[in-house]
Structure formats: C-alpha cells, structure tokens
Amino acid sequence: MQTLDPQQQTEIEAAAFRRLLKHLDDNKDVQNIDLMILADFCRNCLAKWMMAAAKEQGVEMDYDEARERVYGMPYSEWKELHQQPATPEQLAAFEAREAERKARGEA
Known part of the structure; x- marks a missing residue:
C-alpha cells in the first residue's frame, strides 16, 4: 500500500466524503430509516459526525x-420535500435491528 502524507490523506478522505454526500443527494429516494436498517447510520448520523469533527478542530x-x-x-425543507413516512415494515425492521444491537451490548 502506498504511503500518503497527512495532507494527501486528508484531501482523499474529504473527496470521498463529498462523493458520499453527492451519492446520497442523487438518491433522495433512499430514506434515512432504510440506511439505519441496512447500515446503522443515516444522513443525520453524518451530520452528528461532522459536528463532532468540527468540535475536535475547534470550530x-x-x-x-x-x-x-x-x-x-x-433539514426541514429536505424533510418536507423528500422524507416519506416510515412504513410498518420499516419500523419493524428498525426495531428488530435495535433489539439485535442491544442483545450484543452495542446500544
């Protein structure tokens, strides 16, 4: 594996993050609850991680x-334009995922 200097590492990670945000923006039909069920994170999680990273940098x-x-x-605008109400199936899948996490001691 090629060694990267810290600046290259940061620039590559930032570019990958921007690409992830664009991908999510291009796929607004993918609801946050779907992301939570499948990947245990959503757009709101990314915002919380960004806020924490800013704090670490003194911002x-x-x-x-x-x-x-x-x-x-x-967010209020995005929610109004793109967020659909969670279906009973999505809520059940989310609750099952949360129960699994608690059983593993992750919650």
Missing part, C-alpha cells in the same frame, strides 16, 4: 448547520 458548528451541510438545504 463551532451546531446540529442544524451540520445537517444543512449534509442535506444541501435546511
């Missing part, structure tokens, strides 16, 4: 600002 960023950076618009 103030609140949750609303972080979500706007992830969603590309205010």
Whole structure:
C-alpha cells in the first residue's frame, strides 16, 4: 500500500466524503430509516459526525448547520420535500435491528 502524507490523506478522505454526500443527494429516494436498517447510520448520523469533527478542530458548528451541510438545504425543507413516512415494515425492521444491537451490548 502506498504511503500518503497527512495532507494527501486528508484531501482523499474529504473527496470521498463529498462523493458520499453527492451519492446520497442523487438518491433522495433512499430514506434515512432504510440506511439505519441496512447500515446503522443515516444522513443525520453524518451530520452528528461532522459536528463532532468540527468540535475536535475547534470550530463551532451546531446540529442544524451540520445537517444543512449534509442535506444541501435546511433539514426541514429536505424533510418536507423528500422524507416519506416510515412504513410498518420499516419500523419493524428498525426495531428488530435495535433489539439485535442491544442483545450484543452495542446500544
């Protein structure tokens, strides 16, 4: 594996993150609950991780600002335009996933 200097590492990771955000933006039909069921993270998780990373760098960023950076618009607007109500099947799958996590001691 090629050795990267810290600047290259940061630039590559940042580019990959921007690509992930674009991919999620291009696939708005993929609902956050689906992401949570399948991958145990969603767009809101990314916003929380961004907010935590900003704090580590000494940068103030609140949750609303972080979500706007992830969603590309205010969350309330994205929610109104793109978020569908969770189906009973999605809720059941999410609850089953959460129960599995608790059983493994991860919650």
